[in-house]
Amino acid sequence: MAQTGGRIAGHECDRERFIGRYRSYRNPEAVERGQLENSEAYGDDPCGAIQSDLELQPGASADILVLMGVGRADVGERIREGYGTPARAQGELDALKGRLHGLLESFGVETPDEDFNHMVNVWNAYNALMTFVWSRACSLVYTGEGRDAFGYRDTVQDTVGVTGLIPEEVRRRLEMMLTGQDSTGGAQPQIRPWQHRPGQMLPTPAHEYRSDDALWLFDAVPAYVAETGDTGFYRTVLPYADRGEATVLGHLRRALEFNLERTGAHGLPCGLLADWNDCLKLGFHGESLFVAFQVRHGLRVYAEIADLLGEAAESQWAREQLAAFDPRLQAHGWDGDWFLRAWREDGVPLGSKRCEEGKIFLNTQSWAVLSGAAMAEQAVRAMDAVEQHLETEYGLMLCAPPYEKADHRVTRAVLMNPGTKENAGIFSHTQGWAVMADCLLGNGERAYRHYRAYMPAAQNDRAEVREIEPFVHCQSTHSRFSKKFGASRIPWLSGTASWSYIAATQYILGIRPEVAGLRIDPCIPGAWKGFDVRRRFRGKILEIRIENPDGVQKGVRRVELNGRAIDGTLLPIGRLEERNAVVTLGQRR
């Protein structure tokens, strides 16, 4: 801590000396005394307080600059010399603002919904950036060992929301995560960058593997390649965490093999230590339908990548696996009106109408659609069941009804109050997937309604209900099963930021990068007469005007790029100029 402009009249670094014994921030002794006494921190609780005595004549003003940082004193002194003037500090602040605004300009939208615009243009993107930077390390709620690292699945998903904003950083983060994958194909649960030594890490003990960790790569890696066109990334050779190495494509195949090699009684992937939902205790050989849908999604993505790279044998392998996998999903995944959540090791299903509690789970409905596993009629019925059983005015519940009688060895959710977090709370992370699924099905009205239900800005006038910031996403919101319906908890660092941003920009607005170009495929409320998007894509600027004169929810009739019609809905990269004007018309129903 340092100050320039104004003589330093005293400082305090020991918090108790500043606040005083048996006092609090409400009445610090040092302020009452009016004089700091120059204490130094030496263990215990530190603080930073600088006193400057100023006398101002009427109308006069003075600038005081306070610099704060953590590090060695000699570095601090160099920084004070370099940055220690108000003008320089102002310049740095302006540069920082400029950088953030520059990033936020990667994607701008103007729709009829002002709240939606604010979220997409500023806060959701900023939220995703902060989550990418901090992971879960900066929390008033979660602390202690294990919270000082990059959790594997969180971190991989955190890249998804910022791929369009900071692709280079995303690539570096993905390389870290790919080299955090063991040669088994499973992933190290946590990565500590300062002690991450790819190729030399101890392999993860078999019982500590989560079943979903490495499967998130099938969302993150293709997103990076689609944004940048960097298909060579798939050929990049990277070490595994413990030993050996492979191309990124090889890493992806090992990830699939990891789950395909670990299947249970119905031939579906085991949940291992846990899948996405830590609370569910399936038994190590219990089977997770969520993971099954992730594997299906992974196989499909893998086949597409292999096709793209001309790796016919790899593509064929994936398609053969798919052909063997899908019948198992159909035979053991469908419950009649929706998809099951899991088969416990002891043969009991979770998320079935046969269950008394936890009859239906959200994630296996949305992922059945996202993965392409659901047949058309199943997809419709599953998402209708979501609306019927899980919708509330503040978002979709994770499951219903809540657990109140279950054995805590079956699900830890029973340890939570009904309507909170994993126990039939509105778990924000999952909302984006449901929105995306409804967009895939063409349900623009419902997707938008679900999106707005949990959109922070929509709660702007209900602070007394939400109780947290109305501009960032949070971990979860109390559902109608709770006495605090609508109260939200644990804002900022949540996988919600990533997926909500994708749901809004790529599914509702439908501006989706692909390796070959930019896809235009909105799915919106019929009442929207149109919207405008300004997007940066591979260094080019696109001004996209979507017109919806017929009030449709989905379906593009005609796309014009720089005044000329395009065949289909993809803006081919080869036809993009430095600046592009795009006009799209919604099709008549």
Add this chain to the structure above:
Amino acid sequence: MAQTGGRIAGHECDRERFIGRYRSYRNPEAVERGQLENSEAYGDDPCGAIQSDLELQPGASADILVLMGVGRADVGERIREGYGTPARAQGELDALKGRLHGLLESFGVETPDEDFNHMVNVWNAYNALMTFVWSRACSLVYTGEGRDAFGYRDTVQDTVGVTGLIPEEVRRRLEMMLTGQDSTGGAQPQIRPWQHRPGQMLPTPAHEYRSDDALWLFDAVPAYVAETGDTGFYRTVLPYADRGEATVLGHLRRALEFNLERTGAHGLPCGLLADWNDCLKLGFHGESLFVAFQVRHGLRVYAEIADLLGEAAESQWAREQLAAFDPRLQAHGWDGDWFLRAWREDGVPLGSKRCEEGKIFLNTQSWAVLSGAAMAEQAVRAMDAVEQHLETEYGLMLCAPPYEKADHRVTRAVLMNPGTKENAGIFSHTQGWAVMADCLLGNGERAYRHYRAYMPAAQNDRAEVREIEPFVHCQSTHSRFSKKFGASRIPWLSGTASWSYIAATQYILGIRPEVAGLRIDPCIPGAWKGFDVRRRFRGKILEIRIENPDGVQKGVRRVELNGRAIDGTLLPIGRLEERNAVVTLGQRR
């Protein structure tokens, strides 16, 4: 929470409702309002507040009983029915006090030092009992995952201080710890009683073994047998944590083999993940002299147990191991004026006069003596070096000089301020060992001076220096290398309680249980003209009067038991009556 006697006028279970937003415990809104509003806790921060409106006439009184507990409501109701009268509650409180006083009467002393008496008779014993009960789980400082379990080495040592008070509980705890030992001989770092399944636990990953964990059994198990005479315990068959089973004697042998099988370049035991001092990073194959002395101690104790049980082959094995081990200790442990602390994997010694920082460590001097490894002259020189380099008026420093330049990969101590905790602080846990070592050498004056230096009651008039309770031990005290010399931190739950109690009762006062009887072997300041001890031992009461007319520090001239002279200093168990009068005279020098 429940109340009887006085109508309940309101309650509050949601803390924010009681305190109010932007308020603190200094000005709770509910108190200002004068009326509680019956909130229920539903997540977030709970509290328990009951309001009763009482009007008392002059001279009148009323009893209100408030019951608090955690658990199911139906259990709470049963308890309220059973205990919900002031008379019953008073009876329970009296019974609790009676039980604690009964335990504390196991050992009572009256010496010329009132502070010493208070510590031994009440507070040190109580401190040890609380530490046994809570382990390290009840702390304002340490929280989070890994702090919710019984740490192996802490827990084994915690039994040592309470063996004389609650031997049956100690036996059960020791059985838990013995069944927490893997079949490798190493120990599971942490035991969670509610999920401890001996014989079925996953074996500890090789790289997670601490080198000292199971070696503390050589202090705890013999202490239990000596207190109770229960030599059959050594024959009790108990499972290992992971698989297989053995007698307690077999467990002890595996513990020794574990370390003997894991030796480094000098044939000394490896430090593995860590020895007692977590801060030292020796490298996995670096060698710890502290552990070497523990192994030597263990071999000696094992040979004695084997002799006691008539297991000649076992005794011979241990003595052969000792004969092979001692020359290595002499060749690679002695630094010329004191004993080294460790050999790092890269060949660099720690705790050597060749070091610039951390030249001398306390624990390898005290343990060289306690283990019998030090030859007579080495023992004297090592403990003299302790006095010369490590003594301060508030206790002995863990090492000196502090680390300020070292690489944090060599010792994490460099991350702590000089003079604190493991970086040349006064680490309380270690003080008892030094006192015990000086007692073994006959240095009664010095042992007592070292003991008083860190004895909480001796700080009674220096609260502004000590800053914590003057009646319980703490983790550490700032040493003269710190700006807060004498300030103590982290009171209550520390291994200090156990070893200080042993040092005071068994080494300074010298009343030491052995399988064959009670040993009388004090080591005191010459100025003490005598002292009286009242001890319970195997159900019998001994009133022991120690007379020291010649002002010696050590050496017993004559022992009388119930009026008849005893040969030597052991009161044989066979000659003890229900109540016994013992008189001991210090010998002329």
